[in-house]
Amino acid sequence: MESDKIQERADNLRAEGTVEAEKKGTDLHLSFKGQWTIHSVFPSFIEIKSFFTDKTDSISFNTEELQAWDSRFLIILNDIKEFANLNNILFVAEELPSGAQRLLALASASPGKAPFKPEERDQSFLATVGDKTSYLIQDCSEFLLFTGTITLSYLRLFSGKAQFLKSDFFGFLEECGPAALPIVSLISVLVGIILAFVGAVQLQLFGAEIYIANLVGLGMTREMGAMMAAIIMAGRTGAAFAAQLGTMQVNEEIDALQTMGIDPVDFLVLPRMSALLLMMPLLALWADLLGIGGGFLIAWFTLDISMTEYYNQTIGAVTLRHFGVGLFKAIIFGYLVAFSGCLRGIQCGRSASAVGAAATSAVVTAIVLIVVSDAVMTIIFNILGI
C-alpha cells in the first residue's frame, strides 16, 4: 500500500499545472494550463494573488489549455472569488468550465452560517474534579432509581402483571448457566491450584501441610468461588446484556416496546436478571467444588496428602454455613452483574461507539460493585460471627 502511494506520487509529480497572467488595462486575465488536480503540482493561491495590483478591477479567465481539473482547482477559484469580492474586483466566471462555474455557485450558495457549538476547552483540575463528582452523584441516583424500577418490576411479576417471553428466559438460562460452565471450570480449578500453591509454601514451614485443605476449602467456598464466577459472568454475560440492550436502544427497539405498551424493564431486564440470579449460585457451587479439587491436586502432587486425608480435613473445616455464605454472596453478585449490564445498556446513547462504551462501562461497574460489596459483606459476616 505504502509503496503504491510512493509510486503514485512519482507518477503524479510529472503532472503539472501552470498559470499565466496578462494585464489588459485594469483587467487581469489568467490563463490556466495543464493539469489542476489532486495528483498534480500547481501554483498556490498566494502566488496567484501576487498578480493582482491596486489598479485591478476585474478578473477574467482563459481555460482553453486546461487539460484536467477537479475540486482542488475549485478551491483556488473559490479563493480568488472571495479575494475579488473582498476587494470589489469584478469576477468574470464566463470562460471557466461550466461544471466549475456551477460548483462555485453551489459552494457559495450556502454562506458559512455556522451554527453554535460549544467549544470543548481544556478544563482546570478543579473543574474536572467537580464535573466527575457531580457525574458520580448523578450516577448513584440513577443506580437507586434503577433499583427501584427493578423492584417495581418484580412486584408486577409476582402479582402476575409483568410479561416477558418464556423462550427469552430459557435462552438466557442456557446462556448464563451451561454455556458458561467450561470457562468457569477452568478458572476455578486454576484458582484452587494457585491458593494451594501459595499456602503450601507457608504451611510447610510449620509442618502444617494438612491445613492446606482448610485454606483452599474456606477460601473457595467463602470468597473465591463466588467472586471468580461473578467476575467471569461480568465479562461474559454482563457485557453481552449491555451490548444487546444498547443495540436495541440504537435501533429504537426499546422505544417501540414502550409505545406498544410493554414495559421495557419487564420485558428485557426481568428475564435476564432472573436467569442470572438463578444461575449464579449454581455456578458458584460448581466453582467451589472444582476449586477444592484443584487444591487437592496440588496437595497430592507436592505434599503427598492422600485423597481420604484431604477429604476428611475438608469436611471437618468447611461446614454448610460456609457454603451458605458463598451462595449468598453469589446471589448478590449475580444481581450486581445483571444490574450493571442492563442499566448501562438502557442508558446507552444512539451510536456505534456508545454501544462499545456501554459494554465497557457495564464490566467496569460490575467488577467495582462486586469487589466493594464483597468487602462490605466480609466485614459484616465477621462482626456477626457467621
Added chain:
Amino acid sequence: MQPQPLITVTDLTMAYGSFVLQRDLTFTIRQGDIFVIMGDSGCGKSTLLRHMIGLKEPAAGTIHFRDTNFWEASEKHRNQIMRRCGILYQSSALLSSMTLAENVSLPLRQHTTLAQDEIADLVSLKLRLVGLAGFDHFYPSEISGGMKKRAGLARAIALDPEILFFDEPSAGLDPISAKLLDDLILEIRDSLGATVVIVTHELASIFAIGNDSVFLDAESRTMIAQGDPHSLLESTRNPKVKQFLTRGGSEQGPALTPGPAVKKRDKDTHIS
C-alpha cells in the same frame, strides 16, 4: 453519438449460498447516465449494488468497468477502480466516532498525498457544496437524518468520483428534502460529469432524475424491464411494471413531477 458504455453487466446471477436472488441480469450503464435500479422490496436491488461496488462476488456472470472484468481483476486493480467510485449508503454510514470533517477527509487522507491544510480546504469545500458549511466539527449523532445523507454525499464526492452509487438516497427524508437531495445529485452529476447509479423505489425520484433503468422482479427472480422510466411507463406491457410505475394504478406517473428537466438549484434554498 451514443455515450460510451461504462459498466456492463452480463448474465449476472446473485445468490446467497444456494438461494438464488436474481439470475440473468444483463444491462449497460452508459457514461453520464442516471441509472435507476428499481423493483419491489426484497428483490435484490441493494444486493445488485453490492455486486457493483465490490462488496459481494457474483455467483455467475461478469461485471465490466469499461474493458476491465471487475471480479477477475487483481485486488489492487479493483481498489483502483473503486477509488474512482463514490458511494452513499442507505443509512449514510458515517463513522460515528468522527466529526463530519474527519469523515469527509478520510478518503482524502488515505488516497492522496496532499498536505493537511489542503485536505482541510477540500473538506470544507465539499461540505459547502452539500450545504453543510460550518458543521465541520459536528458528530453524526448531533445532526438530522437529512443532514447525515448530505454529509454522506460529501464523503462520496471527496475524491471527485467518476461514478456515484446511491442506495435509497431519499429513504427516510421528507418530500421536500428528498426533492432537494435529488436536485443536488443532478447538480453534482452535471458539474462533475459523473455517472450515477441509484437504487430507489421513490417514484418521484425515478421520474425526476432517471434516464435509464432496470426493473428487478422478486417473483420471477430476474429483470422484467429496462429502459428510460418515462418510455417504460408509456410502452410497457408488463402489468407489474405498469403497476409499480403508477403506484398500483392510483397515480398517473410523471404527472406528479414536472418532468425530467434538470432544475436549476435555487440558491436561497437550503435543505434542512
